[in-house]
Amino acid sequence: MNAILVVCVGNICRSPVAEAMLKAQFPGKQIWSAGLSALVGEPADPLAQSIAAEHGLDLSEHRAQQLTSWMCRQADLILVMENGHRQQLEQQHPLARGKIHCLGDLGVEDAFQIADPYRQPRAAFAAAHEAIRRGVSYWADRIRLLS
Template sequence: MKSVLVVCIGNICRSPMGEALIAAALPQLEVASAGVGALVGQPADPLARQLMAERGLDIESHRARQLTNLMCQQADLILVMDEEQRLLINQRHPLTRGKLFRLGEVARVDIPDPYRLGRPAFEQALQLIDAGASAWVERIRKLS
């Protein structure tokens, strides 16, 4: 496995945090993020940047990107935040079958969008993102 793509809706809250956590744990992989309805060019949400900084991870340079067919083709693993996104991407990008999963797949949980909901919602989302990222990192390490 060489590349992981983390996807949410706007690519400013959940997926940049997931990208940062996985990239820090697996520096040998190419880890990126995108959104199915990205706020293209926007930086990560201030709360996402703050929570990552508190963990020693810098996402200040992040800019939101729209998910493309090419990104889906190039990624070895695509991790989304919820079942709705998984179904949408499967429909729009049929080549993702077999490599498209929820970040919270192991725990069978969707990760709610904290956008505009304040720090407690971001902390809850980050807790789920961290648990999901850790589970996937462990799986990827076993496969490598």
């Protein structure tokens, strides 16, 4: 499991944070993020950048990109933020179906969605950051077992 793709809607709030966290866990792996409706070329949201920086993550170089078929083919694992993202991806890229999972799928009883903090107050970004951290921690352990 060497290629990991993280997906959200705009690729400026949630997926850049998850990408940075995963890169910190797996510096030797290919990890990138994209959006289902990306704000192409835009930097990570300032609140996402600020909270990430407080946790030692630098999102300053991030620029949003649109999800492509190539990305879905290239990835060994695709992590999304919400069940709706998974459904949309499975519909648009049916061959990727088996490798698409929600970042918040921590098991049947512990599954959660990561709400989009876009245009919300700082508290929403902090909550999203913490949810992403929980999901990345769980998936990092699983990835290590599978690698």
